[in-house]
Amino acid sequence: MEGPQDRAVFRAKVIRFLTAIYGDDEAFQRALKLGTIVIRAVEDPPKPDMRPELVHATYRHGAGQAHPADPAVGAPAVRGTGGPPHAVGAGDFVAWWPK
Numbered sequence: 001m002e003g004p005q006d007r008a009v010f011r012a013k014v015i016r017f018l019t020a021i022y023g024d025d026e027a028f029q030r031a032l033k034l035g036t037i038v039i040r041a042v043e044d045p046p047k048p049d050m051r052p053e054l055v056h057a058t059y060r061h062g063a064g065q066a067h068p069a070d071p072a073v074g075a076p077a078v079r080g081t082g083g084p085p086h087a088v089g090a091g092d093f094v095a096w097w098p099k
Contacts, residue, residue: 013088014039018095031097039095 015037022028031037 010041010088010093011039014093014095017088017090027099028097037095037097039093041093042091 015032018028018037019032028037
């Protein structure tokens with residue numbers, strides 16, 4: 001299971017990666033100083049959009065489909081090892097900060 005320390009290590013790796021690319025960008029430096037950089041791992045599920053019309057449409061779509069048993073459901077989402085990646089690449093995260 002991924003804990004707060006794993007997330008902190010991942011965040012630190014992403015910050016180092018971004019600093020190597022955007023180190024001279026004023027908006028990045030300001031966001032780094034203020035702590036307003038948002039980082040999400042690609043494995044993190046997005047927050048659900050619970051608008052009634054979307055929930056109903058999702059339910060209707062799912063209820064009309066046949067779903068075979070999937071043994072992968074509930075499996076850890078972090079790359080095969082069950083832990084955070086050792087190195088961070090551009091395809092491992094999504095990050096943004098205010099301009």
